[in-house]
Amino acid sequence: MFPETSKGYTYEDCKATADWLMAQTNIRPTVGIVCGSGLGGLADILKDQVAFNYKDIPNFPQSTVHGHAGRLVFGTLKGRPCVCMQGRFHLYEGYSIQKITLPMRIFKLLGVETVMLTNAAGGLNQDFKVGDIMIIKDHLNMPGFAGNNPLAGPNDERFGVRFPCMSDAYDRELQQLAMDVGQELGYGDFLREGVYCVLGGPSFETVAECRMLHRLGADAVGMSTVYEVIVARHCGMRVFALSLITNQAVMDYDSEEKANHEEVLETGKQREQQVERLVSTMVTRIEPSQLDYYF
Ligand SMILES: O=P(O)(O)O[C@H]1O[C@H](CO)[C@@H](O)[C@H]1O
Numbered sequence: 567m568f569p570e571t572s573k574g575y576t577y578e579d580c581k582a583t584a585d586w587l588m589a590q591t592n593i594r595p596t597v598g599i600v601c602g603s604g605l606g607g608l609a610d611i612l613k614d615q616v617a618f619n620y621k622d623i624p625n626f627p628q629s630t631v632h633g634h635a636g637r638l639v640f641g642t643l644k645g646r647p648c649v650c651m652q653g654r655f656h657l658y659e660g661y662s663i664q665k666i667t668l669p670m671r672i673f674k675l676l677g678v679e680t681v682m683l684t685n686a687a688g689g690l691n692q693d694f695k696v697g698d699i700m701i702i703k704d705h706l707n708m709p710g711f712a713g714n715n716p717l718a719g720p721n722d723e724r725f726g727v728r729f730p731c732m733s734d735a736y737d738r739e740l741q742q743l744a745m746d747v748g749q750e751l752g753y754g755d756f757l758r759e760g761v762y763c764v765l766g767g768p769s770f771e772t773v774a775e776c777r778m779l780h781r782l783g784a785d786a787v788g789m790s791t792v793y794e795v796i797v798a799r800h801c802g803m804r805v806f807a808l809s810l811i812t813n814q815a816v817m818d819y820d821s822e823e824k825a826n827h828e829e830v831l832e833t834g835k836q837r838e839q840q841v842e843r844l845v846s847t848m849v850t851r852i853e854p855s856q857l858d859y860y861f
């Protein structure tokens with residue numbers, strides 16, 4: 567009933583999944599949220615929850631990474647209908663790039679207008695500290711340089727154009743809103759902005775790789791988000807994204823530090839509440855179908 571093509575899914579496949587979800591719940595989300603590693607508690611901000619395990623959703627991949635629960639949660643936030651991915655998919659899990667980005671197209675077909683993505687990332691910027699929240703203003707798509715782009719293959723114009731613009735990928739008004747809300751909440755000391763660089767993973771970076779990425783203009787490095795951003799922008803959704811700096815990228819051969827997933831999850835646990843408040847306050851100030859936000 568839900569066939570998988572060699573390259574990914576057709577428009578009709580995505581629609582079948584969206585229709586299946588809409589038949590199970592009356593919630594029609596305008597905001598879609600993606601929880602990064604260790605940030606799954608973000609879904610708890612939703613009231614009147616209707617949740618689905620990924621394994622029960624037609625066409626959906628399964629979460630295989632510790633810290634990604636694998637549930638799609640519908641609910642409301644101060645009356646605003648939202649949907650939240652409690653767990654995302656990564657290239658290194660062995661899924662195709664089309665498969666890991668499929669939920670963005672399903673978001674679109676559900677009626678989502680704004681996507682808010684979170685991730686855990688290693689800090690390359692020497693001014694950043696563990697626990698900082700970095701508002702993403704731009705990205706470096708390293709796998710993309712080698713042709714690994716979720717839009718490669720036939721283009722279906724019902725989703726978007728063949729050659730989508732990416733110079734405006736990260737919505738500037740939403741970045742400003744995040745800054746304003748962060749200041750109001752007293753997060754000024756650990757709120758940053760910067761460029762996120764995606765690599766394939768799952769191995770963490772060598773010292774030489776971290777030094778190179780830093781010189782190339784990256785402030786943080788991770789293994790996700792960028793592909794979702796490209797697909798979300800292709801189909802016309804507004805995008806906001808943030809990185810929680812969960813560890814310092816190792817830039818020095820004398821350093822005793824070693825990147826590890828346990829530290830990533832632990833930092834997530836420590837900052838989860840602040841990330842939750844930032845995202846939830848932003849959501850309550852985003853007006854559906856309107857470019858401006860209000861105070
Ligand atoms: O990007 P998210 O999903 O937050 O996860 C990040 O944390 C994991 C490594 O600890 C990698 O999957 C990396 O991408």
Ligand SMILES: Nc1nc2[nH]cnc2c(=O)[nH]1
Nearest residue numbers: 686687688787788789825
């Ligand atoms: N590639 C990469 N991903 C991460 N996710 C969380 N921390 C890191 C990191 O240091 N490097």
